[in-house]
Amino acid sequence: xxxxxxxxxxxxxxxxxxxxxxxxxxxxxxxxxxxxxxxxxxxxxxxxxxxxxxxxxxxxxxxxxxxxxxxxxxxxxxxxxxxxxxxxxxxxxxxxxxxxxxxxxxxxxxxxxxxxxxxxxxxxxxxxxxxx
Amino acid sequence: xxxxxxxxxxxxxxxxxxxxxxxxxxxxxxxxxxxxxxxxxxxxxxxxxxxxxxxxxxxxxxxxxxxxxxxxxxxxxxxxxxxxxxxxxxxxxxxxxxxxxxxxxxxxxxxxxxxxxxxxxxxxxxxxxxxx
Numbered sequence: 165x166x167x168x169x170x171x172x173x174x175x176x177x178x179x180x181x182x183x184x185x186x187x188x189x190x191x192x193x194x195x196x197x198x199x200x201x202x203x204x205x206x207x208x209x210x211x212x213x214x215x216x217x218x219x220x221x222x223x224x225x226x227x228x229x230x231x232x233x234x235x236x237x238x239x240x241x242x243x244x245x246x247x248x249x250x251x252x253x254x255x256x257x258x259x260x261x262x263x264x265x266x267x268x269x270x271x272x273x274x275x276x277x278x279x280x281x282x283x284x285x286x287x288x289x290x291x292x293x294x295x296x
Numbered sequence: 297x298x299x300x301x302x303x304x305x306x307x308x309x310x311x312x313x314x315x316x317x318x319x320x321x322x323x324x325x326x327x328x329x330x331x332x333x334x335x336x337x338x339x340x341x342x343x344x345x346x347x348x349x350x351x352x353x354x355x356x357x358x359x360x361x362x363x364x365x366x367x368x369x370x371x372x373x374x375x376x377x378x379x380x381x382x383x384x385x386x387x388x389x390x391x392x393x394x395x396x397x398x399x400x401x402x403x404x405x406x407x408x409x410x411x412x413x414x415x416x417x418x419x420x421x422x423x424x425x426x427x428x
Contacts, residue, residue: 198375208372238425240340242416243330245377247405249423269423271380273405284374291381291422292399293370 168238172246172274172281179283180232186223188216195283202287205296228238229258234270244276252288268292301371304406304413311415312364318355320348327415328407334419337428359403361390366402376408384420400424 182190192212197261209218235251252270255264273285314322324344333341341350367383384402388394405417
């Protein structure tokens with residue numbers, strides 16, 4: 165794994181921890197100013213303010229038991245732009261009737277801006293959005 | 297569809313036409329300087345020179361009958377960075393024994409650099425790379 169891939173993998177691990185611990189001010193620090201987060205097919209949050217509100221609503225939906233994590237990952241590196249493919253898991257023991265699948269194939273785009281890697285696109289649905 | 301999405305869709309259509317017509321000098325103009333093209337799982341071409349050689353080899357492999365096209369597309373826009381999900385078709389009438397699937401769910405990352413949208417990541421395998 166390249167140094168860039170290692171750096172981004174660690175950032176995603178830290179972002180997942182911040183989401184689980186509901187530290188939303190920390191969560192948005194991982195995103196670019198005009199990042200997009202896919203909430204559900206056709207529903208998107210744009211920018212840090214909307215993304216912050218979305219994660220607060222997601223935490224509520226999962227009864228404050230959301231635990232995201234990543235399995236196998238692939239990093240496609242193009243200079244300051246990296247496409248990450250990831251086997252994403254969502255564990256939520258207090259939300260037995262969740263409409264969300266517990267395993268997905270996610271796609272993230274990371275950008276290096278002023279020496280810092282930030283998430284520009286966070287799409288946990290991956291190419292499944294094409295089916296909906 | 298947004299103006300950005302429309303612009304990128306048209307660029308992909310023109311890139312597909314250039315690939316089909318084996319205009320490789322035109323093909324590489326659609327990519328960033330340090331773009332990555334996934335050739336097969338674990339095999340990548342980096343930068344315009346490698347990408348040009350890869351498309352020449354691909355044309356040879358398909359007996360000069362390769363016709364790529366796109367079906368349903370989703371555009372996830374984050375300012376100067378766009379993740380494109382696309383139902384991609386590969387038609388190659390002169391290559392009946394191709395090892396390549398004729399329909400895929402592709403992922404492209406486009407970047408706006410100095411006012412021009414260019415492809416930074418071209419991964420026709422989408423999240424299927426996680427399975428291999």
